[in-house]
Amino acid sequence: MTKPHPPSESPSEEAPNVPGFRTWRGIYVFVLFWFIGCVALLAWLSHAFK
Amino acid sequence: MNWIDWLVLVGTMVGIAAYGTWRTRHTRNLNTYLKGNVNTGWLTIGLSVMATQASTITYLSLPGQAFESGIDFIQNYFGLPLALIVVCIVFLPIYRKLGVYTAYEYLGKRFDAKTRLLGAALFLLQRGLQAGITIYAPAIILSTVLGWRLDLTILFTGLLVVVYTVTGGSAAVNLTQKWQMGVIFVGMVAAFVILVLKLPPDATHIAGALGKLQGVDFTPDLKRRYTFWSGILGGFFLSLSYFGTDQSQVQRYIGGAALREGRLGLMFNAVFKIPMQFFIVMLGALLFVFYQFQPNTPVFFNQTEWQRHAQGSQGAELRMIEAKFAAVHAEKQEKIRAWVAARDGGDATLESAARTAMIESHQAANALRQQARSTLLALDPTVKTKDSDYVFITFILTQLPHGLVGLLIAVMFASALSSKAGELNALGTTSTIDLWRHFRPLAVHDEARNVRNAKWFTALWGVFAIGFALFIGFAENLIEALNIVASIFYPSLLGVFCVAFFFKRVGGSAVFGAAIVAQLLVLLIFFCGKIFPAHEIGYLWLNPIGCAGCIGFSLLFQWLLGRRNAAIAKS
Numbered sequence: 001m002t003k004p005h006p007p008s009e010s011p012s013e014e015a016p017n018v019p020g021f022r023t024w025r026g027i028y029v030f031v032l033f034w035f036i037g038c039v040a041l042l043a044w045l046s047h048a049f050k
Numbered sequence: 051m052n053w054i055d056w057l058v059l060v061g062t063m064v065g066i067a068a069y070g071t072w073r074t075r076h077t078r079n080l081n082t083y084l085k086g087n088v089n090t091g092w093l094t095i096g097l098s099v100m101a102t103q104a105s106t107i108t109y110l111s112l113p114g115q116a117f118e119s120g121i122d123f124i125q126n127y128f129g130l131p132l133a134l135i136v137v138c139i140v141f142l143p144i145y146r147k148l149g150v151y152t153a154y155e156y157l158g159k160r161f162d163a164k165t166r167l168l169g170a171a172l173f174l175l176q177r178g179l180q181a182g183i184t185i186y187a188p189a190i191i192l193s194t195v196l197g198w199r200l201d202l203t204i205l206f207t208g209l210l211v212v213v214y215t216v217t218g219g220s221a222a223v224n225l226t227q228k229w230q231m232g233v234i235f236v237g238m239v240a241a242f243v244i245l246v247l248k249l250p251p252d253a254t255h256i257a258g259a260l261g262k263l264q265g266v267d268f269t270p271d272l273k274r275r276y277t278f279w280s281g282i283l284g285g286f287f288l289s290l291s292y293f294g295t296d297q298s299q300v301q302r303y304i305g306g307a308a309l310r311e312g313r314l315g316l317m318f319n320a321v322f323k324i325p326m327q328f329f330i331v332m333l334g335a336l337l338f339v340f341y342q343f344q345p346n347t348p349v350f351f352n353q354t355e356w357q358r359h360a361q362g363s364q365g366a367e368l369r370m371i372e373a374k375f376a377a378v379h380a381e382k383q384e385k386i387r388a389w390v391a392a393r394d395g396g397d398a399t400l401e402s403a404a405r406t407a408m409i410e411s412h413q414a415a416n417a418l419r420q421q422a423r424s425t426l427l428a429l430d431p432t433v434k435t436k437d438s439d440y441v442f443i444t445f446i447l448t449q450l451p452h453g454l455v456g457l458l459i460a461v462m463f464a465s466a467l468s469s470k471a472g473e474l475n476a477l478g479t480t481s482t483i484d485l486w487r488h489f490r491p492l493a494v495h496d497e498a499r500n501v502r503n504a505k506w507f508t509a510l511w512g513v514f515a516i517g518f519a520l521f522i523g524f525a526e527n528l529i530e531a532l533n534i535v536a537s538i539f540y541p542s543l544l545g546v547f548c549v550a551f552f553f554k555r556v557g558g559s560a561v562f563g564a565a566i567v568a569q570l571l572v573l574l575i576f577f578c579g580k581i582f583p584a585h586e587i588g589y590l591w592l593n594p595i596g597c598a599g600c601i602g603f604s605l606l607f608q609w610l611l612g613r614r615n616a617a618i619a620k621s
Contacts, residue, residue, distance in 0.1 A: 014308065014309055014310055016310060016313070016314070017310060018314070024138070024139075024313065027313075027317055028135045028138070028139070031131055031134075031135060031317055031320045031321060032131070032132075032135070034131070034320075034321055035128075035131040035132070035320075035324070038324045038325065038328075039128065039266060039278075042124065042265035042266045042328070043265070043266045045263055045265050046263060046264045046265045046266050046267075048258070049254055049255060049257065049258025049259075049263040050258055050259070
């Protein structure tokens with residue numbers, strides 16, 4: 001039987017290989033700020049179009 | 051629908067299904083069948099995750115929900131990006147490192163066989179029920195408005211998805227979901243553009259003034275269903291359990307060439323999910339404005355049901371309500387125009403008076419819609435009075451050009467198939483790996499037999515879902531029904547996983563007992579809320595309560611077990 005993927009990768013060391021981001025932490029921080037931006041925009045929308 | 055619509059609909063649906071079946075017809079390898087092609091890239095994984103989560107209910111019911119009560123449902127997704135970050139950091143690396151096929155295999159490795167079986171059983175129970183809803187929801191609406199037979203619509207949708215999911219497994223699911231998402235994207239954007247072109251210039255201000263654009267509510271009220279707090283906390287736990295512990299999602303991202311692909315696929319969802327949902331709820335809010343200026347806006351959007359009763363012998367009262375509503379609706383239109391003129395004029399006093407008159411008129415129209423529902427219910431107690439699910443489909447059928455109608459109906463079917471395929475694939479996999487192989491340990495190394503059984507289980511779940519869909523009926527708004535079922539069964543499962551990841555000293559017996567107690571606690575709170583509505587809490591709160599309960603009971607039971615073992619050892 002074919003075995004599942006061997007655990008060859010080292011999660012903490014693997015680089016995201018995404019332009020502009022050297023670490024996964026950078027990507028997570030970006031997503032966090034993106035989310036805050038979305039909520040802020042929605043709050044503005046709620047306020048501006050009362 | 052004319053022949054162009056049929057051509058687009060059948061061509062798109064059958065074409066994608068046939069393509070998926072043909073491309074994956076030689077899948078014999080268990081790993082490919084259960085996890086998908088090893089070369090699957092992050093975009094395919096991301097789209098697959100998105101397609102599995104967003105069923106027809108998202109595209110059909112959510113605009114209706116926003117039409118009815120505004121865009122506040124968007125807050126339900128506030129916890130999602132945060133949950134996906136946690137899945138990327140904690141859950142995904144562990145699943146990849148252990149090379150498991152299912153999330154519940156991990157529970158078996160971390161705790162014991164009974165905890166693994168409990169996790170698998172909780173998943174099969176709630177996902178099996180939801181699979182029925184996923185197939186029933188679009189079928190009931192489409193068959194009603196298009197005049198198709200409900201049973202044939204369910205059978206066609208169900209069998210089509212069963213064919214390619216059984217044939218190609220996860221590889222076919224990933225492949226077809228990518229194309230189906232393409233159809234959905236094109237169709238929804240086209241509908242949105244046409245709607246915007248039909249709107250008056252002050253559409254967003256009108257929607258806002260009539261309370262449809264309240265996207266964030268910071269009120270700390272447990273009884274309100276959608277607030278910032280319930281979204282961020284309840285939504286976080288709901289998303290964490292869905293993406294981290296539900297096999298239909300886990301299966302989408304544990305495949306791929308490397309950990310990077312799964313992580314980027316999830317981050318793709320973390321970035322695009324809220325904007326996508328915003329786009330859909332805005333569609334609903336703008337549909338609301340559109341129908342304020344339509345002369346023949348129905349008092350009840352399920353016109354098939356309405357006409358059936360209004361034209362019957364006892365339909366006089368319904369016809370009277372319809373006439374009254376038409377008059378109030380016309381008056382409201384004038385009040386809205388007057389408010390827009392006053393607003394543009396810049397006179398605050400005039401604007402305020404016009405706004406009050408407009409809101410009063412809107413409330414009068416709403417009261418008539420409510421009266422229409424109660425009268426309809428009095429005439430026929432079996433009728434479903436929540437008509438918001440019919441708003442968007444009514445727009446599609448009456449306002450879009452031919453060809454696009456077919457494409458939008460294809461969107462509804464594509465989303466049903468993509469979501470259903472992910473579910474069936476996961477149900478078949480969990481049944482094979484966590485149940486069948488558990489009771490047939492000698493068959494573990496027979497690859498051909500494993501693939502054959504995975505196919506059989508997938509087909510069986512497909513038949514179960516079709517059968518369930520043929521015999522059910524729902525009163526709640528459909529998207530809420532799905533989330534409520536999830537909020538009842540997910541929390542204790544998430545609690546088990548949290549204990550597994552973060553509380554290394556807790557063993558299988560403690561967490562097993564804790565999961566059962568936490569599940570009972572959630573059921574108790576839910577049913578108490580139904581029996582005593584005054585004390586009902588928003589269903590999203592069941593998620594943190596159930597999860598925290600499971601963790602708390604685990605720690606308590608482990609402590610008690612430790613004390614008992616110490617006492618035994620001492621004696």
